[in-house]
Amino acid sequence: MATDEILQLLVGNARLTSGEIAERTGRPEGEVKKAITKLEKDRVIRRYKTVVDWEKMGEEHVFGFIEVRVSPEREVGFDAVAERIMGFPEVHSLYLMSGTYDLLVVVEGKTMREVAYFVAERLAPLDHVISTATHFVLKRYKVDGDVMEERAESKRLPVTP
Amino acid sequence: MAETRSRIASRVGALPPSGIRRFFDLVEKMPEAVSLGIGEPDFVTPWRIRETAIYSLERGHTHYTPNQGTRELREKLASYLARKFGAAYDPDAELLITVGASEAIDVALRTILEPGDGVLVPQPCFVSYVPCVVLAGGCARPVSTVAEEGFRVQVEGLAQADDGNARALLMGYPNNPTGATLTRADVEGVVGYAAERDLLVVSDEIYAELTYDGSHVSVASVPGGKERTILIGGFSKAWAMTGWRLGFAAGPAEIIEAMTKLHSYTVMCPPTVAQEAAVEALEGCEGEVDEMRREYNQRRRVVVNRLNAMGLTCFEPRGAFYAFPSIASTGMGSEEFAERLLREEKVAVVPGAAFGDCGEGFVRCSYATSMSVLEEALGRIRAFVERVGE
Ligand SMILES: Cc1ncc(COP(=O)(O)O)c(C=O)c1O
Numbered sequence: 001m002a003t004d005e006i007l008q009l010l011v012g013n014a015r016l017t018s019g020e021i022a023e024r025t026g027r028p029e030g031e032v033k034k035a036i037t038k039l040e041k042d043r044v045i046r047r048y049k050t051v052v053d054w055e056k057m058g059e060e061h062v063f064g065f066i067e068v069r070v071s072p073e074r075e076v077g078f079d080a081v082a083e084r085i086m087g088f089p090e091v092h093s094l095y096l097m098s099g100t101y102d103l104l105v106v107v108e109g110k111t112m113r114e115v116a117y118f119v120a121e122r123l124a125p126l127d128h129v130i131s132t133a134t135h136f137v138l139k140r141y142k143v144d145g146d147v148m149e150e151r152a153e154s155k156r157l158p159v160t161p
Numbered sequence: 162m163a164e165t166r167s168r169i170a171s172r173v174g175a176l177p178p179s180g181i182r183r184f185f186d187l188v189e190k191m192p193e194a195v196s197l198g199i200g201e202p203d204f205v206t207p208w209r210i211r212e213t214a215i216y217s218l219e220r221g222h223t224h225y226t227p228n229q230g231t232r233e234l235r236e237k238l239a240s241y242l243a244r245k246f247g248a249a250y251d252p253d254a255e256l257l258i259t260v261g262a263s264e265a266i267d268v269a270l271r272t273i274l275e276p277g278d279g280v281l282v283p284q285p286c287f288v289s290y291v292p293c294v295v296l297a298g299g300c301a302r303p304v305s306t307v308a309e310e311g312f313r314v315q316v317e318g319l320a321q322a323d324d325g326n327a328r329a330l331l332m333g334y335p336n337n338p339t340g341a342t343l344t345r346a347d348v349e350g351v352v353g354y355a356a357e358r359d360l361l362v363v364s365d366e367i368y369a370e371l372t373y374d375g376s377h378v379s380v381a382s383v384p385g386g387k388e389r390t391i392l393i394g395g396f397s398k399a400w401a402m403t404g405w406r407l408g409f410a411a412g413p414a415e416i417i418e419a420m421t422k423l424h425s426y427t428v429m430c431p432p433t434v435a436q437e438a439a440v441e442a443l444e445g446c447e448g449e450v451d452e453m454r455r456e457y458n459q460r461r462r463v464v465v466n467r468l469n470a471m472g473l474t475c476f477e478p479r480g481a482f483y484a485f486p487s488i489a490s491t492g493m494g495s496e497e498f499a500e501r502l503l504r505e506e507k508v509a510v511v512p513g514a515a516f517g518d519c520g521e522g523f524v525r526c527s528y529a530t531s532m533s534v535l536e537e538a539l540g541r542i543r544a545f546v547e548r549v550g551e
Binding site: 005008009023024025026154156157158159160161 | 179181184185188189194196198199200201203205287288289337455459460462463466509511
């Protein structure tokens with residue numbers, strides 16, 4: 001239970017110190033430190049990331065969602081194809097899907113052309129890839145649980161009973 | 162010439178303005194102030210609930226409901242109370258949906274009090290208890306509670322304040338402003354006293370869901386409690402629904418029937434859209450409520466820890482979202498402390514005296530505010546306390 005709470009706090013803010021976590025959870029700091037070390041060692045905590053709003057840095061980031069149909073290989077199924085796809089740094093995420101296509105490849109690039117190029121030059125020609133369908137992201141509303149647009153908070157009265 | 166009569170009825174004119182009001186006026190002129198004076202959640206109502214309300218409006222559910230509240234909400238409420246409060250109520254005869262716990266308190270008192278009836282009111286307490294008693298024709302008999310006892314009402318205190326004509330006991334645990342909760346033994350003691358003196362208990366348990374240590378013990382759940390208790394609750398706190406104005410009263414059929422009569426003449430029924438949304442609150446929001454409780458609990462630990470560290474001794478609040486530190490170490494009265502803190506450090510807290518005489522020497526700090534605001538406010542309070550202590 002306590003580990004759960006530690007993880008949740010770190011997911012919300014990876015920079016919280018053990019001291020801060022200890023204060024919030026009411027556990028001794030040493031215990032929190034030990035728990036975190038163990039979580040890191042067991043690779044429950046894989047790494048600490050920073051969520052960046054690249055647009056504020058004036059950088060364009062284009063995302064394409066590519067539906068890929070694949071003829072699976074004997075013995076290794078989809079995994080071998082997936083393996084070849086995920087090695088490219090342009091590939092942001094890769095999922096095996098149920099439904100009308102097999103792999104969903106999320107490709108990140110600076111321009112649409114760059115993403116389209118990657119699909120045409122790298123993805124489509126791969127062995128076992130039967131077809132691709134590229135969908136470009138026009139607007140990101142919510143990503144990984146974060147609502148992108150910052151809204152003004154609804155105001156509360158400054159003092160209430 | 163005949164003296165012109167005041168246009169304000171004397172019983173209203175004589176009511177003192179709330180001790181919070183003055184502070185409100187001061188803080189309002191200071192938009193840059195950081196406020197720990199807010200008695201409502203900082204969270205917005207969970208989306209699931211808001212979305213249900215939108216759907217309700219889309220379907221055109223914009224008419225009156227039965228006075229008592231919709232049957233669906235009363236049914237859901239009955240099963241919720243059985244599950245969480247350990248008290249079984251008949252949704253047809255023993256439940257009334259009200260316009261906030263506020264209305265339930267007012268209507269309960271007006272329903273049970275004859276002019277001059279005494280009402281024992283443990284203090285510090287929510288600011289509207291005493292005015293509601295007075296407006297209902299009763300006489301409030303303050304019962305002091307103290308930090309050393311964790312601000313829990315004790316039978317000896319009740320007996321001391323009881324002058325023999327008490328008709329009822331009006332209390333709220335988990336408590337606003339202290340954050341105190343009662344143990345099962347406390348509740349049994351109180352109910353035992355009420356039974357011995359044949360008192361009705363008006364028990365405002367609106368903060369029940371926000372109990373951090375152990376679980377909430379409802380007055381209606383102990384032997385002999387339910388039959389003499391008007392249990393009051395609402396959606397404002399745990400579901401972050403203050404603006405929706407929805408609460409409830411649960412009690413003996415005879416009393417609920419009489420309260421419903423009064424309520425039907427004054428408000429007709431609570432807002433329809435809020436009632437439909439509240440069904441979702443009771444049915445589908447356990448996860449959201451848990452999440453908010455967890456966050457309040459984290460803030461609670463930080464606030465209590467820091468206040469104690471800076472010498473503002475703070476007993477451990479076990480419920481609601483308030484800390485109630487003693488400011489004795491500063492040598493100031495609570496009004497002076499709050500006013501200087503506001504002027505010098507631009508942090509708003511509420512002087513304890515606003516919640517009853519025995520609240521003097523304390524201030525209420527609400528932690529229904531984001532961690533970053535809390536950290537900022539606590540830093541400023543520490544700077545203030547260090548400066549005045551030199
Ligand atoms: C103890 C207590 N009772 C009742 C209320 C009023 O709640 P409602 O919004 O349901 O009228 C409050 C609100 O601050 C409170 O603190």
